[in-house]
Amino acid sequence: MVMGHDQSWSTQFEIKKLDDEKRLATVIVSVVTKADGTPITDLQGDIIEIDELESAFIEAFADGGMRKGGEMHAKIGGADVVQHFTLSKAERVALGFGDGEEMGIAKLRVNDDSLWQKIKTAQLPAISIAGTADREPA
Numbered sequence: 001m002v003m004g005h006d007q008s009w010s011t012q013f014e015i016k017k018l019d020d021e022k023r024l025a026t027v028i029v030s031v032v033t034k035a036d037g038t039p040i041t042d043l044q045g046d047i048i049e050i051d052e053l054e055s056a057f058i059e060a061f062a063d064g065g066m067r068k069g070g071e072m073h074a075k076i077g078g079a080d081v082v083q084h085f086t087l088s089k090a091e092r093v094a095l096g097f098g099d100g101e102e103m104g105i106a107k108l109r110v111n112d113d114s115l116w117q118k119i120k121t122a123q124l125p126a127i128s129i130a131g132t133a134d135r136e137p138a
Contacts, residue, residue: 029104050102054086078112
């Protein structure tokens with residue numbers, strides 16, 4: 001999959017960690033392989049390699065196509081994506097994490113008071129991120 005500006009999308013991600021003081025929410029955007037290296041088929045039926053996910057992240061952020069988050073697809077814009085990265089098997093080992101899943105991770109700064117309150121009180125267990133993409137057949 002190549003990220004670009006042709007197809008708008010929005011998807012939700014489970015919130016894994018909160019920083020109350022900084023109003024930051026950390027989410028796993030995509031897990032692409034299991035710890036044993038088995039590829040994972042995503043909800044759209046795609047299998048994405050970690051290198052493809054990394055390239056998609058880089059292109060989406062460089063082009064401004066994936067920067068806003070919000071409430072369950074209905075209210076995008078209450079949060080800004082402030083960090084994003086992928087974690088490959090090689091990176092896991094180099095960083096001392098050992099074997100594990102390959103994944104993409106993002107951190108969002110929540111600006112909307114109502115959205116932050118819902119996240120903090122677990123009324124909203126996931127947050128949406130919107131963007132644009134070009135879908136390429138395998």
